[in-house]
Amino acid sequence: MAEQCARLWIAGAPHQIILVGRNFARAEVVAADLRVRSPVTNVECIEVDFCSPEKIQHLADRIFSGGAVDLVLIAHGVLPDQQQCQIDLNACGEALDINGISPVLFAEAFAGHMEKNNSGTIAVISSVAGDRGRRSNYVYGAAKGMVTRYVQGLQHRLSGTGVRAVLIKPGPTDTPMTLHLKQQGARLAPVQRVAADIVKGIAAGRLVIYVPAKWALIMNVVRHMPKVLFDRLNI
Amino acid sequence: MVAVTSWGRLSSADHLVASLRSRFDAGEVIKATKPGIAYGMGRSYGDACLNPGGVLWETRGLDRFIRIDIERGRLVCEAGVLLRDIQEMTIARGWILPVTPGTQLVTVGGAIANDIHGKNHHSRGSFGDHILGLTLLRTDGEVIECGPHLRREWFCATVGGVGLTGLILTAEIQLQRVSGPWLNAETIPYQSLDEFFELADGSSSEWEHTVSWFDCVSGAGRGLFIRGNYVDVSSGPEPSGRSISVPVLPPVSVVNALTLRAFNSGYFNIGRLRAGCSVVHYESFFYPLDSILKWNRIYGPKGFFQYQCVVPRLAAKEAIADILKAIAKSGLGSFLAVLKTFGNRESQGMLSFPCHGVTLALDFPNKGKNTELLFNRLDAIVGEAGGRLYLAKDARMTRSFFEATYPRFQEFLTYRDPGVSSAMSRRLMGY
Ligand SMILES: Cc1cc2nc3c(=O)[nH]c(=O)nc-3n(C[C@H](O)[C@H](O)[C@H](O)COP(=O)(O)OP(=O)(O)OC[C@H]3O[C@@H](n4cnc5c(N)ncnc54)[C@H](O)[C@@H]3O)c2cc1C
Numbered sequence: 204m205a206e207q208c209a210r211l212w213i214a215g216a217p218h219q220i221i222l223v224g225r226n227f228a229r230a231e232v233v234a235a236d237l238r239v240r241s242p243v244t245n246v247e248c249i250e251v252d253f254c255s256p257e258k259i260q261h262l263a264d265r266i267f268s269g270g271a272v273d274l275v276l277i278a279h280g281v282l283p284d285q286q287q288c289q290i291d292l293n294a295c296g297e298a299l300d301i302n303g304i305s306p307v308l309f310a311e312a313f314a315g316h317m318e319k320n321n322s323g324t325i326a327v328i329s330s331v332a333g334d335r336g337r338r339s340n341y342v343y344g345a346a347k348g349m350v351t352r353y354v355q356g357l358q359h360r361l362s363g364t365g366v367r368a369v370l371i372k373p374g375p376t377d378t379p380m381t382l383h384l385k386q387q388g389a390r391l392a393p394v395q396r397v398a399a400d401i402v403k404g405i406a407a408g409r410l411v412i413y414v415p416a417k418w419a420l421i422m423n424v425v426r427h428m429p430k431v432l433f434d435r436l437n438i
Numbered sequence: 439m440v441a442v443t444s445w446g447r448l449s450s451a452d453h454l455v456a457s458l459r460s461r462f463d464a465g466e467v468i469k470a471t472k473p474g475i476a477y478g479m480g481r482s483y484g485d486a487c488l489n490p491g492g493v494l495w496e497t498r499g500l501d502r503f504i505r506i507d508i509e510r511g512r513l514v515c516e517a518g519v520l521l522r523d524i525q526e527m528t529i530a531r532g533w534i535l536p537v538t539p540g541t542q543l544v545t546v547g548g549a550i551a552n553d554i555h556g557k558n559h560h561s562r563g564s565f566g567d568h569i570l571g572l573t574l575l576r577t578d579g580e581v582i583e584c585g586p587h588l589r590r591e592w593f594c595a596t597v598g599g600v601g602l603t604g605l606i607l608t609a610e611i612q613l614q615r616v617s618g619p620w621l622n623a624e625t626i627p628y629q630s631l632d633e634f635f636e637l638a639d640g641s642s643s644e645w646e647h648t649v650s651w652f653d654c655v656s657g658a659g660r661g662l663f664i665r666g667n668y669v670d671v672s673s674g675p676e677p678s679g680r681s682i683s684v685p686v687l688p689p690v691s692v693v694n695a696l697t698l699r700a701f702n703s704g705y706f707n708i709g710r711l712r713a714g715c716s717v718v719h720y721e722s723f724f725y726p727l728d729s730i731l732k733w734n735r736i737y738g739p740k741g742f743f744q745y746q747c748v749v750p751r752l753a754a755k756e757a758i759a760d761i762l763k764a765i766a767k768s769g770l771g772s773f774l775a776v777l778k779t780f781g782n783r784e785s786q787g788m789l790s791f792p793c794h795g796v797t798l799a800l801d802f803p804n805k806g807k808n809t810e811l812l813f814n815r816l817d818a819i820v821g822e823a824g825g826r827l828y829l830a831k832d833a834r835m836t837r838s839f840f841e842a843t844y845p846r847f848q849e850f851l852t853y854r855d856p857g858v859s860s861a862m863s864r865r866l867m868g869y
C-alpha cells in the first residue's frame with residue numbers, strides 16, 4: 204500500500220522520499236522503480252529493526268536532523284495465522300509486536316519532532332479488523348485496535364497544534380499480505396484504488412479514512428451488532 | 439481456487455492462483471507450484487493464459503521499473519508492468535512504445551509472449567522487434583538471459599511463445615522518439631475491398647499507422663480506413679480520462695442481428711461524418727475501447743470468440759473476399775471487423791503470428807454449433823490460402839490445423855519448459 208501511495212505522490216510533483224524497511228535491498232527495488240517514474244524525485248532507503256525502541260528513536264532523530272518531514276506514513280504489518288497464535292504464544296507475541304507496538308513506537312518518535320516544529324502529518328495504517336474483535340483474527344485485530352486507540356489519543360494530544368494524525372482503516376485489499384486469502388477466492392479491493400483513496404483522504408485533511416469508503420458503513424453495523432447476533436456470524 | 443476467465447469469457451474454470459510479487463522470489467514460487475502458466479492481464483481471448491484446475495502464475499505484481507536510459511530511450515522493467523504505465527511515464531519525456539495492441543491494458547510479458555502487433559506492422563514490425571533482451575526463468579530454476587543477439591534461439595522461442603518456454607521476468611525495451619502525444623489522423627470511407635487495398639498500399643510508405651474497420655453485416659463491402667502519424671504540435675485534445683463500465687453480465691448476449699445491424703451502420707455513418715483529418719491524442723487513436731471497461735460482458739454468459747487470421751499477400755484479395763462472404767451468409771456477423779495489412783518484415787518468434795499479408799479480426803457471440811460450423815468454413819479458406827490464426831485470440835483451432843499453419847512448431851517444442859502447461863498447449867501440442 205505504501206509503495207502505491209508513493210507512486211501517486213511522486214506522479215504529482217517532485218518529492219523527497221525516505222523508505223524505511225527491514226531489508227535494504229528490498230527497499231532499493233522499490234526506490235529504483237520510483238526513481239524511474241520520477242527522475243526529479245529523490246529516494247533514499249534506510250534499514251532498521253522495527254521492534255527496537257532505541258533504533259526507532261534514533262532513526263527519527265537522524266531523519267529530522269536532515270530537515271523537517273511533511274508526512275510520515277506508517278504502513279508495516281503482517282497478517283498472522285490466528286490458529287497458530289492460539290497455540291504458540293511466541294507467534295502471538297510477535298504478531299502483537301509488529302502490528303501493534305511497532306507502529307505506535309514509530310508514530311511516537313515522529314510525533315515528538317513534529318510537535319516541536321508545530322507542523323507535519325503522521326498517517327498510520329490500522330485496519331477495519333481493529334474495530335471489533337472476532338474469532339477468525341482477533342490477535343491481529345487486537346494489535347490494530349491498539350493502533351486505532353493510540354492514534355485517537357494522539358489526535359487528542361495534537362488538537363490545536365499544526366500537527367495532524369491520520370487514522371487509516373483499510374478493508375481487505377489485494378497485497379502480498381493477503382495472498383493466501385486471494386487463493387481462497389476472497390474479494391479484495393485493488394491496492395491501486397485503496398492507495399488512491401488514502402492519498403486523497405490525507406490531502407483532504409481527513410482524520411479517519413476508511414478505504415474503500417463503504418467499510419465505514421459496514422463497520423458501523425458490525426460494531427453495533429448485538430452480541431447474540433454477532434456470535435452467530437462465522438467471521 | 440478462484441474462477442478465472444480470459445477476455446472472451448468462454449469459460450470460467452477454477453484455478454489455483456499463485457501471485458508473483460517480487461522478481462527475487464518468483465523462481466521459488468514457480469518451482470514449488472509447477473506445472474502452471476503465466477497470466478498477465480488475461481487480455482487474450484481464448485485459452486493461451488488458462489489452465490483449468492491447475493496453477494496460474496499471476497504476474498501483475500511484478501510491476502516495477504528497474505532503470506531507464508532517457509538519452510537512448512531504453513527501459514528495463516519487470517514483465518507485469520502495463521503498457522499504459524510505461525507510456526504514461528515516458529510520453530512527457532519524449533518517448534513512447536513503438537508497438538502496442540488495441541488496448542494498452544496488457545502486460546509487457548503478455549505483449550512479448552504473443553509478439554503482439556499494432557497498427558504499424560508495415561513500418562515497425564511487432565513487439566518482439568523492439569525487445570533488446572529479456573530474462574527467462576525456467577521452472578527448474580535456470581535463468582536464461584537472451585535477446586536478438588544473445589542466445590537468440592531462446593529469444594525466438596520466447597517471443598510469441600505463448601508463455602510455454604518459462605516465465606519472462608524482465609525485459610529491456612527500445613522506445614520510440616516522439617515529439618508529443620498527438621497524431622494527425624485521417625479517416626477515409628471506402629466502398630469496396632478493392633478500394634481498401636488501394637488505400638492500404640497507397641498509405642504504407644507515408645503513414646506509420648493504418649487500420650480499417652469493415653462492415654461485414656450489410657454485405658455492402660463498405661468500411662472506414664484510418665491512418666495516422668505522430669505530429670509535432672504544441673497542444674491538442676486530451677483524452678477525456680473518463681471511463682464507463684458494463685456493470686452487470688446480461689443474461690443473454692445483447693449482441694444480436696438487430697443491434698449489430700444498427701451498430702454497424704451507425705458506426706459507419708458517424709465515421710463518414712467525421713471523415714477527414716484531425717489531431718488526436720494517442721490514447722483516443724490507439725485504444726478507443728479502453729474507456730469502456732468490461733465491454734466483453736455484452737456478449738452475455740456464454741462469452742464470445744474473436745476470429746483473427748492472416749493470409750499471405752498474394753492470396754489475400756480473394757481469400758478475404760471469400761471469408762467476408764461466408765460471414766455475411768452465415769448472418770452471425772460481428773461488431774468489430776478489423777482489416778489491416780502487415781508489412782513484409784519477417785517475425786522473429788518461431789510462433790509469431792504476423793506475416794506479410796492481410797489480417798482480419800472479427801468478434802462472434804458464442805452460439806455453439808453454428809459458430810463452430812462457420813469457423814470451420816473460414817479455417818478451410820485460411821488454410822487453403824496459406825494463412826494462419828492468431829494464438830492470442832484462438833480458443834478452438836485443431837491441433838492438425840495448428841501444425842499445418844505454424845511451420846516452426848516442431849523446432850519450438852525443443853524449447854518448451856516441461857513445467858509449463860496451459861489449456862492451449864494441451865489442445866495444440868498434446869501437453
Ligand atoms: C481490446 C483488445 C484489443 C487487442 N488488440 C490487439 C492488437 O491490436 N494486436 C495484438 O497483437 N493483440 C491484440 N489484443 C490481444 C492482446 O494484446 C494479447 O492477448 C496480449 O498478449 C494480452 O496480454 P496480457 O498481459 O493480458 O496477457 P495474457 O492474456 O494474460 O497472457 C497472454 C500470453 O502471454 C503469456 N504470458 C503473460 N505474461 C507472461 C510472462 N511474464 N512470461 C511468460 N509468458 C507470459 C501467457 O501465458 C499467455 O500465453 C487485443 C486484446 C484486447 C482485449
Ligand SMILES: NC(=O)c1ccc[n+]([C@@H]2O[C@H](COP(=O)([O-])OP(=O)(O)OC[C@H]3O[C@@H](n4cnc5c(N)ncnc54)[C@H](OP(=O)(O)O)[C@@H]3O)[C@@H](O)[C@H]2O)c1
Nearest residue numbers: 204225253278279280328329330373374375376378379380
Ligand atoms: N492488505 C490488507 O487487506 C490490509 C487490510 C487492512 C490493513 N492492512 C494494513 O495495511 C498495512 C500495509 O500492508 P499491505 O497490505 O500493504 O501488506 P504488505 O504489502 O505485505 O506490506 C507490509 C509491509 O510490512 C513490512 N513488514 C512486515 N513485517 C515486518 C517486520 N517484522 N519488520 C519490518 N517490516 C515488516 C513488509 O516489509 P517487507 O517488504 O520487508 O516484507 C511490507 O513492506 C499494514 O499495516 C497492514 O496491516 C492491510
